Amino acid sequence: MISAERQSLLNAELAAATSRAAFLTAMHHVRSVFSLEHFSLFSVPTPNETLLGPHVLETTLPAELLRDFDRNKLLQKCPVIDRIWKSMLPVTWSLPPGESRRDINCPPLMRDLMQRFKLLMGISFPVNSIDGSRYFFSFDGTRAPFSQIEINELGMIVLQAFDVFDRLRRNELSGPSPLSARELEVVRWTAQGKTSVEIGQILSLSDHTVNAYMTNAIKKLDCVNRTQLVAKAIRLKLIS
Missing domain, CATH: 3.30.450.80 (Transcription factor LuxR-like, autoinducer-binding domain)
Incomplete structure (x- = not known):
């Protein structure tokens, strides 16, 4: 060709x-x-x-x-x-x-x-x-x-x-945010350097539940890890 x-x-x-x-x-x-x-x-x-x-x-x-x-x-x-x-x-x-x-x-x-x-x-x-x-x-x-x-x-x-x-x-x-309100909260705290245990303490959730929200957010935004998730959420202006 x-x-x-x-x-x-x-x-x-x-x-x-x-x-x-x-x-x-x-x-x-x-x-x-x-x-x-x-x-x-x-x-x-x-x-x-x-x-x-x-x-x-x-x-x-x-x-x-x-x-x-x-x-x-x-x-x-x-x-x-x-x-x-x-x-x-x-x-x-x-x-x-x-x-x-x-x-x-x-x-x-x-x-x-x-x-x-x-x-x-x-x-x-x-x-x-x-x-x-x-x-x-x-x-x-x-x-x-x-x-x-x-x-x-x-x-x-x-x-x-x-x-x-x-x-x-x-x-x-x-378009509307693809993440739920709770998923956005978890991503915001992750962007501030908090661990799953620390986020759980802040939001009164178990670290297992926090990790579940994180996994859902990673899948929804088609990312491979937390670092890429935070970067993409900032780029999409889902968090600031």
Whole structure:
């Protein structure tokens, strides 16, 4: 399939997405067509932050990889994030060095982590929301580095993908809260650093009940852990 036809078909599939599930299905198709193993969408951290996990909006990356990335405090050392802070241009990387003129200097600990999870190349596209919020799409895998034609094509598809995501995000913001009043209380106290036992004491609930509310909230907001739940609840303005 020629590049223009492929781009048109993928853009049409994305444009037709009216739900988060349909959007993810279309993004999986994009990933597959470009022979990539993973795709992710992140909000851009501020330069003084140290954790990437709270900024994960969608990803197919292994949870263990993200956990080890944050445990080793790699955000401040990540050359991809550094480029995204400084520029709106796509950032490409590949391992081992020398395979592409667009290589970046990867810290040894981060290089080892990428190799352990068989992520040998990738590309990230910074994007801006109409409200000024910054995000970036990342695609990772084991294929050969991208040609400039492929970068241009995928970049146009990313613009369509973000337009769809941003529309869905704004629809979520304008809708009623998906969390119950009690679930919101639990999430608010979690955002303030309280443990389940402490929240139970504040709300006169058992820690088991608090954990049940937390689990329900995580499922409702399609998150993987408490950190992502709090970040998403803040982003959706469910809590402040």
